[in-house]
Amino acid sequence: MKFIAKISFLILINCLPFVVLAQIKVACIGNSVTAGYGLSNPSKNSYPSQLQQLLGDKYVVGNFGHSGATLLKKGHNPYYKTKEFTDALNFKADIVIIHLGLNDTDPRNWPNFKNEFESDYSWLIDTLKKQNPNVKVFICQLTPIFSGHSRFKSGTRDWYDQIQQTIPQISKANQTRLINLSSNLYNRPDLFADNLHPNAEGAALIAQNVYQNLTGDFGQLKLATVFTDHMVLQRLKPIPIYGTATAGEEIEVQFQKKILTTITDLYGNWKAVFPASKHGGPFVLSVKTKKSTLNIKDILIGDVWLCSGQSNMDFKLKSAKGGKEEIKKNPLLRLYKLNAIAETDNTSWDSLTLAKTNQLEFFSGNWQQADSSSLQNFSAVGYYFGKKLTQEEKVPIGLIQVSVGGSGTESWIDRYTLEHDDLLVDMVSNWRKTDFIQQWCRERADLNLKNATSPLQRHPYQPCYNYEAGINPLTKFPINGVIWYQGESNANNIELHEHLFKTLVKNWRSKWNINLPFYYVQLSSIDRPSWPEFRNSQRLMANELTNVGMAVSSDLGDSLNVHPTNKQPVGERLARLALKYTYKKDIKANGPEAIKAVQVNNQVQISFANAIKLAIGDQKDLNGFELVNEKGQRFNVKATIHNLQVWLTIPKGEKVKKVVYAWQPFTRANLVNEAQLPASTFSMNIK
Secondary structure, three states: OHHHHHHHHHHHHHHOOOOOOOOEEEEEEEOHHHHOOOOOOHHHHOHHHHHHHHHOOOEEEEEEEOOOOEOOOOOOOEHHHOHHHHHHHHHOOOEEEEEOOOHHHOOOOHHHHHHHHHHHHHHHHHHHHHHOOOOEEEEEEOOOOOOOOOOHHHHHHHHHHHHHHHHHHHHHHHOOEEEEOOOOOOOOHHHOOOOOOOOHHHHHHHHHHHHHHHHOOOOOOEEOOOOOOOOEEEOOOOEEEEEEOOOOOEEEEEEOOEEEEEEOOOOOEEEEEEOOOOOEEEEEEEEEOOOOEEEEEEEEEEEEEEEEEOHHHHOEHHHOOOOHHHOOOEEEEEEEEOEEOOOOOOOOOOHHHHHHHHOOOOEEOOEEEEOHHHHOOOEHHHHHHHHHHHHHHOOOEEEEEEEOOOOOHHHHOOHHHHHOOOOHHHHOOOHHHOOOOOHHHHHHHHHHOOOOOOOOOOOOOOOOHHHHHHHHHHOOOOOOEEEEEOOHHHOOOHHHHHHHHHHHHHHHHHHHOOOOOEEEEOOOOOOOOOHHHHHHHHHHHHHHOOOEEEEOOHHHOOOOOOOOOOOHHHHHHHHHHHHHHOOOOOOOOOOOEEEEEEEEOOEEEEEEEOOOOEEEOOOOOOOOEEEEEOOOOEEEOOEEEEOOEEEEEOOOOOOEEEEEEOOOOOOOOOEEEOOOOEOOOEEEEOO
16 A cells, blocks of 8 residues: 555656756856956856855856956957857846956056046846846946056056046946955955956955855844944044944944844944043943844043054053062953964964965954053053053053054055055065065065965065055944054155155055054164164154154163163153153153254254253253264254253364264263153254
């Protein structure tokens, strides 16, 4: 009986109508990036092929890329004349992804026919809709063209930007969806061997981007990485809470007894902004969807400062003079140190470190209370700065440390700024062999990267790397200001550093969209010939830039050690600048400032500001002043203090033209004011 029943069941199944579920057709239209140019196996590794793997059997993805194709119909190789275009029309897709425009940056195309780009693109969209009125069209902002491209400076850079700005307008006019294919590739030049075509990993990132836009699947609910237990939020400014989740998902955010709801946008991003608040805490932040909840505990509201630079900012509290005695709990201080996965020391990195560096996973960390565990490895300069602020302001202070020993200023500036600066663009590509980068930095990078198999391997000394890996994730998070200790790795080229530093300050202020206070440390003293001129350059920039301040440290230098251990005065001098200029305290924050030098008979009389009283720092005699004669010869002279002037006696027979102070690389110069703040290195013509 069981056998008969089984036969009857099979007959019944075979008699049922056979239903075939139609697959959703996806047509990928484009140029060589779509076709998979340069890939060893495009049928497997091109972005349409990898998109097929992500979408699964419910979809069928067609690759209709044609290498060298232009969107412009009058371009040198118009897409609409290709076989791939005809095939795409016959495919009758349900979804179309268009990525065209890279080849329109060719000088044969954009200068001549750019005014036809919008109409030609609209024609293409309309033609596809005629084949299937229900087709869903996605048009793409372009994948990157990097500065190493041969035509980058001669026009491609500017024409590319014009096309990128035009494509969203075309999308809006034609009611299509927009995908930005540059968003997760622009900071990955390691994936573009010829500065134009992505490798298989790059194609995978394109496929992932397209997949997320098609499905809305941007992963589970996440907060930005800066949101962790023990954090500090900036007081007296609107408080943004932000992260990612599935597109279109409702997010409920609860903070300080207020509840806000928001909807994740088409690109998986969400943000809720709470009103500005005075200092206080601790608070709890709760973020919910229907499926998950995230809770962040022990949040304080106070002031957040970013501590950045190279090794003297990275210098640990436990290694500083008197630092071990400072390692104790401070309830008002919170620390967020972005730890590097490897030191830029005298070693060669392993393959895992190299891979993570390329993937911009160089920094990681979380907020911590200031206690014996977290303080010992935190920046000594940052700690003393924060400690002074908590003592004076009695509010929570959050310190974010992101610093890399040996890093140059150029590594902290974003790529777009460097690539669009006609001087700095030349240091972006081929950085390991250019004199723009200090030789020591190139040699150290070469050692760290000795085991790398790719010539495009990335490193934190590479221009823009530290911005992309460390600073960029922070720019949506409100802060109160920046303290900066860097310059040792740019002291070989003073003029270049002046341009870089001004660019850095402007760049960060534009990214945070606020005129951030920027307080920096003048280099100390050491036996390196260029340092007096460099210190003077830093002094002059403090007068040229707005809302900046400079802490002098030349009196704390070490003739042989680039890392002086006495960090407490440095941090406290930075704090004085912040207290005076940001917190508006009536205190002295600057040392004596030379304002003019006049010859009176056989004396040079130098007048100073920023002092009620001039004094000698740590010795009986006033040191550091030299005169320069008409032949450029420098010589020491006796210096004496007279009220707010320093008088120098001119030797008989000498004709002098200039006075310099603290002009030795390692100096014992010791002029201070009543607050014991030192005068800066300076050079001044005599009137």
